[in-house]
Amino acid sequence: MKAVVDLSFSVGSGEVYGLLGPNGAGKTTTLRVLATLLAPDSGAATVAGHDLVKDSEGLRAAIGVVNGGMGLYDRLTGREILHYFGGLYGMRPAAVEKRIEALDDLLQLGDTLSRRAGGFSTGMKQKIVIARAVLHDPPVIYFDEATSGLDVVARRAVIDFVKAYPSAGRAVIYSTHVMSEVEELCGRACIIYRGRKIADGTIAELSAQGEGKGLEEAFFRLVSRYDLANGAAA
Amino acid sequence: MRPGIVARLARKEIVSTLRDTRAIISNLLIPLLLVPVMMLGLPLLLGGLLEREQVTTTAVGAVGLTNMPADLQAAFTAANLDLRSVTDATKAVQDGTVEVAIVVPDGFGSAIAAGGNAAIELVTKVGNMKSELSASKVQQAVSSYQRGVVGQRLEAAGLNAAVLTPVTITTVDASSQAERTSGQLSWLIPFFIAIWTLTGGQMTAVDATAGEKERGTLEVLLVAPVRRAEVVAGKFIATMLFGLSAASMAIIGFLVGSLVMQNVFVPRLGEQAEAIVGVMGGGLSVSFVAILLLLVSALLLAGFVSALLLGVGMFARSFKEAQSYIAPLSFVFVLPAVALQFKDLIGLSDAVYYVPVFNVLVLMDNVVRGTFTGDEVLITWAVMAVACLLLLRFALANFKRESVIFRN
Numbered sequence: 001m002k003a004v005v006d007l008s009f010s011v012g013s014g015e016v017y018g019l020l021g022p023n024g025a026g027k028t029t030t031l032r033v034l035a036t037l038l039a040p041d042s043g044a045a046t047v048a049g050h051d052l053v054k055d056s057e058g059l060r061a062a063i064g065v066v067n068g069g070m071g072l073y074d075r076l077t078g079r080e081i082l083h084y085f086g087g088l089y090g091m092r093p094a095a096v097e098k099r100i101e102a103l104d105d106l107l108q109l110g111d112t113l114s115r116r117a118g119g120f121s122t123g124m125k126q127k128i129v130i131a132r133a134v135l136h137d138p139p140v141i142y143f144d145e146a147t148s149g150l151d152v153v154a155r156r157a158v159i160d161f162v163k164a165y166p167s168a169g170r171a172v173i174y175s176t177h178v179m180s181e182v183e184e185l186c187g188r189a190c191i192i193y194r195g196r197k198i199a200d201g202t203i204a205e206l207s208a209q210g211e212g213k214g215l216e217e218a219f220f221r222l223v224s225r226y227d228l229a230n231g232a233a234a
Numbered sequence: 235m236r237p238g239i240v241a242r243l244a245r246k247e248i249v250s251t252l253r254d255t256r257a258i259i260s261n262l263l264i265p266l267l268l269v270p271v272m273m274l275g276l277p278l279l280l281g282g283l284l285e286r287e288q289v290t291t292t293a294v295g296a297v298g299l300t301n302m303p304a305d306l307q308a309a310f311t312a313a314n315l316d317l318r319s320v321t322d323a324t325k326a327v328q329d330g331t332v333e334v335a336i337v338v339p340d341g342f343g344s345a346i347a348a349g350g351n352a353a354i355e356l357v358t359k360v361g362n363m364k365s366e367l368s369a370s371k372v373q374q375a376v377s378s379y380q381r382g383v384v385g386q387r388l389e390a391a392g393l394n395a396a397v398l399t400p401v402t403i404t405t406v407d408a409s410s411q412a413e414r415t416s417g418q419l420s421w422l423i424p425f426f427i428a429i430w431t432l433t434g435g436q437m438t439a440v441d442a443t444a445g446e447k448e449r450g451t452l453e454v455l456l457v458a459p460v461r462r463a464e465v466v467a468g469k470f471i472a473t474m475l476f477g478l479s480a481a482s483m484a485i486i487g488f489l490v491g492s493l494v495m496q497n498v499f500v501p502r503l504g505e506q507a508e509a510i511v512g513v514m515g516g517g518l519s520v521s522f523v524a525i526l527l528l529l530v531s532a533l534l535l536a537g538f539v540s541a542l543l544l545g546v547g548m549f550a551r552s553f554k555e556a557q558s559y560i561a562p563l564s565f566v567f568v569l570p571a572v573a574l575q576f577k578d579l580i581g582l583s584d585a586v587y588y589v590p591v592f593n594v595l596v597l598m599d600n601v602v603r604g605t606f607t608g609d610e611v612l613i614t615w616a617v618m619a620v621a622c623l624l625l626l627r628f629a630l631a632n633f634k635r636e637s638v639i640f641r642n
Contacts, residue, residue, distance in 0.1 A: 035457050038636055061459035071450035073246070075253040087242045088458040116253075132454070 002041070003029040004195045011140075011171045016162060018182040018189030018203075019175035020219065026195040027175040028067075031142045034173070035065055048139040061089060064133030064141040066158075068148035071125075074118030078109060078128045081117060082135055089136040096135070103131045107161065123154035130161055141165065144175045159185065179216045183207075191222055198226045235467060239460055243468025244475075251438045251476055261434045261480045269426060269487030274495060287367045288314070294372060295320035295327065295335030295357075303343040306379045313375035323357040333368040334358045346383060410604050421574035423528070424598035426484035428567040428591075431536045434480020435473040435543055436560055442469040443547030444556035452639065462633045466544065470626065473540035474533075481532055527601045527611060534618040535594050539567075541625035548632040551641055567591065574599050587613040590621035 004026040011017040019027045032038040034045060036056040045052040050059035072081055079100065086096030103109060109131060112124045120128070126146075133141060143162060147155040162185050166172050174185055182189050183203055190200035199206060199222050209218040251257045291314045296302070299319045310317055320326040323335035337355035345352040356372060359365035385395055446452035455465065543560065550556035570592040573580070577599065587593045593614040600606035632638045 032640075037453065037456055037639070057459045057461070060457055063457070065454060065457045067453075069450045069453075073250060073451060074449070075250045076246070080249075084242065084246050085454075085458060088239065088455075088460050090459070129454075 002195060004033070004192075007190075007192065007195075007197050008043075009190050009197070009200060011173060013169055013171055014166050015188065016166055016172040016174055016186045018186035019173060019192055020177070020179070020182050020189050021192035022177055022223075025177075025192045027177075027192055028144055029195075030192065031065070031144050031173065031175055035063060035142065036060055061136070062138055062140060064136070064138040065144070066130055066133045066141065066146045067144035068146055068150075072117035072120065072128055075116055077114055077116050078112040078120075078124075078131075079114065081128060082113075082131060085132050086135055091136060099135055099137070100131075103134070106164075107131055107157075122150055123157070126150060126154050126158060130158065134165070139169055140171050140173070142173045142175070145177070146174075147176070147178070147181065179214075179219060183215050191219060193223055193226055194230075196226075198222050235461070235463055239464045240467045240471065243460070243465060244471040247438055247442050247469055247472030248475065250441065251472065254437065254441075257437045257476070261437065261476055262483050265426070265430045265434070265480050265484035266487045269484050270491030270494065273488065273491035287364075288371070290314065291316050292334075292368045292371055293318050293332045294368070295323055295332035296338065297321065297323045297335070298338035298340065298342070301338040301340055301342045303346060305382060306376070309375040309379040309382075310372075313371050313378070315371055315375055323355070327357050327359060327365070333362075333365045334372055336372060349387060421571070421577070421599050422488065423485065423602050424574060424595040425571040426488060427481040427528075427532050427535060427598065428571045428595055429564070430480040430484040431477040431532070431539045432543075432560075432564055432567050434483075435477030435536065435540050436557075438476045439469070439473040439540060439543035440547045440550075440553055440556040440560070442472065443544055444550040444553050447550075447639075447641075448552045456639065463630060466626065466630045466633050469544055470537075470540050470629070473543055474536045477536040477539055478532060481536070521604075524601050524604065527606070528598055530615065531594050531598050531601070531618075534615060534622060535591070537622040538590060538594075538618060538625060541622055541629050545625060545629035545632050548629060549638055549641070570595050584610075588617055590617055594618050 007026070007030060009017065019030060021027050029038065033040050034047060034052070036052060036059055040052070047059050048062035050056075050062055052059060072078075073084075076084065082100055082103075083093060083096050086093075086099070091099070100109070100113065104113065107127045107130060109127055112120060112128055115124075117125065117128065143158075146162075147158050150158065159181065162172055162174060174182070176182060186203060188200070188202050189206060190197050191206070192198070199209070203215065207215045207218050209221055211217070251261075294310065294315045294317050296317045296319055299317055302317075307317065318332065320331065320335060323337050326332050326335050335357040337357065339352065339354075342352045342354070354376060356369055358369040384398070388395055388397065446455065456462070542563070546559050546563070547556045550559055574595055577596065582596065586596055587610055597606060597610055597614045600610065
């Protein structure tokens with residue numbers, strides 16, 4: 001059984017691109033392949049100019065990943081965690097410290113920097129997870145169900161960060177099953193279902209398939225159409 | 235492989251373990267304190283009990299007390315035995331009135347006086363330590379009386395007591411200085427190194443593998459531009475370091491225990507404690523070369539253990555699952571280490587030096603005893619190095635397998 005089949009999309013500079021689909025559709029697998037954690041059986045991908053297979057190390061240096069299940073090292077402080085990962089990305093301690101200052105302003109890291117992560121609230125954890133992902137200022141960042149399990153305040157902080165992050169030379173791939181987040185954040189998106197891309201386009205184009213009832217209605221119609229065509233129950 | 239990245243990965247694991255109070259207690263404090271307590275506490279407790287039993291007056295039930303000759307009664311008194319007349323010896327021992335009892339038949343004294351033989355029945359509880367110790371004191375008293383009777387009879391027959399021992403045996407100890415001073419429990423050094431290498435490295439290894447999976451930190455680590463071999467190397471170094479630290483603490487505890495025994499207890503308790511020190515290897519003096527050989531051997535053992543722990547830990551889904559895999563592994567190390575004390579009895583062939591783990595344990599025991607050969611050292615080290623590399627490949631393979639990385 002294949003988790004993802006015949007999937008292709010492109011994301012441009014300054015864009016937030018959505019991967020929309022139910023749980024188990026293949027979104028996480030797609031991002032894991034694009035992060036070089038899983039090897040594809042076939043196909044090709046280039047991220048920030050780095051070939052997925054030929055330059056996996058260079059590709060990893062050019063991306064940041066945030067997901068809902070990512071944890072932190074309980075016995076290290078926020079600052080120590082950032083210095084640890086900064087070192088792994090080849091950053092010198094002074095450069096890491098300078099970047100921490102900038103991220104402190106942006107994410108309001110506050111005392112998460114001096115406290116050990118074992119005592120963090122979910123919101124504090126998510127701040128350090130995001131800071132860690134963008135510490136090396138990657139041109140591409142993946143968000144995979146990044147707001148799952150967060151309270152409303154922490155969720156809003158993540159969404160605001162995603163809105164602010166893209167600029168010239170930066171791109172975001174935002175994977176979620178929450179339609180409202182895609183509508184709010186993404187310019188374009190593709191709908192993944194049963195490991196296949198069943199639709200893509202701008203949010204307006206996708207929503208139009210819901211005949212005025214929004215993206216969620218469009219999603220269900222597309223999924224039903226796919227199931228009917230392929231003889232599977234929805 | 236970039237040394238800077240490996241060092242960074244190792245340092246993080248080291249800091250993380252050092253901040254874990256449980257790890258510090260179990261890796262460093264317990265081996266440091268437990269070993270001397272075991273060394274000093276148990277023998278001294280047993281020694282003290284035995285000594286007290288010898289000095290304390292023990293009540294002995296006697297059926298037919300009036301049948302005992304005065305000399306025999308005097309021998310009992312001299313052995314700190316207090317004879318008390320009872321009517322039923324078995325019942326007196328069973329109900330705990332006395333620990334031990336004797337039955338002296340009618341005509342005992344006249345039979346001995348007439349140059350004949352007579353029997354005394356000793357009633358004791360076999361398997362009851364206190365009862366058996368009392369029985370031993372009774373046997374000593376009877377033996378003492380018997381020697382006196384035999385001496386008198388020989389004298390009456392115009393014979394010297396030496397006639398009973400026409401052949402004597404003198405034992406000459408051919409063991410080397412190192413063998414003599416290493417004591418009967420010299421195997422404890424490789425035993426401690428094996429056990430504490432495993433115990434000491436366990437927490438770091440599990441935290442760095444299954445723990446990373448469970449916390450959700452493994453994925454982000456592998457998304458960083460580090461190579462899997464570097465990740466394994468960093469975690470391997472940290473695990474090995476804690477394994478070696480725990481083993482070193484156990485050895486320091488062993489040496490401290492020996493020193494305390496030699497300098498504090500021997501002057502106070504005299505011969506008895508000196509004998510215990512000998513058995514425990516308290517007079518151990520290991521040469522500089524031997525220390526070097528032990529260090530390299532311990533390093534190889536720690537490398538083997540650490541690579542194994544990382545491979546197994548990585549395969550597990552969670553901290554708990556990893557611990558349940560690792561627990562049975564301790565038998566792989568405990569059993570051969572315990573078997574070392576019967577090494578001479580078993581008669582090991584040279585093939586043992588080709589068996590990983592057991593070979594290094596045997597070699598370390600030989601080094602402590604000063605009976606090793608160059609071939610044994612080379613074969614053992616080569617086999618252990620190859621085994622260690624194979625296990626590192628196993629650990630690395632697990633860090634590369636998608637089905638293992640995302641097995642949670």
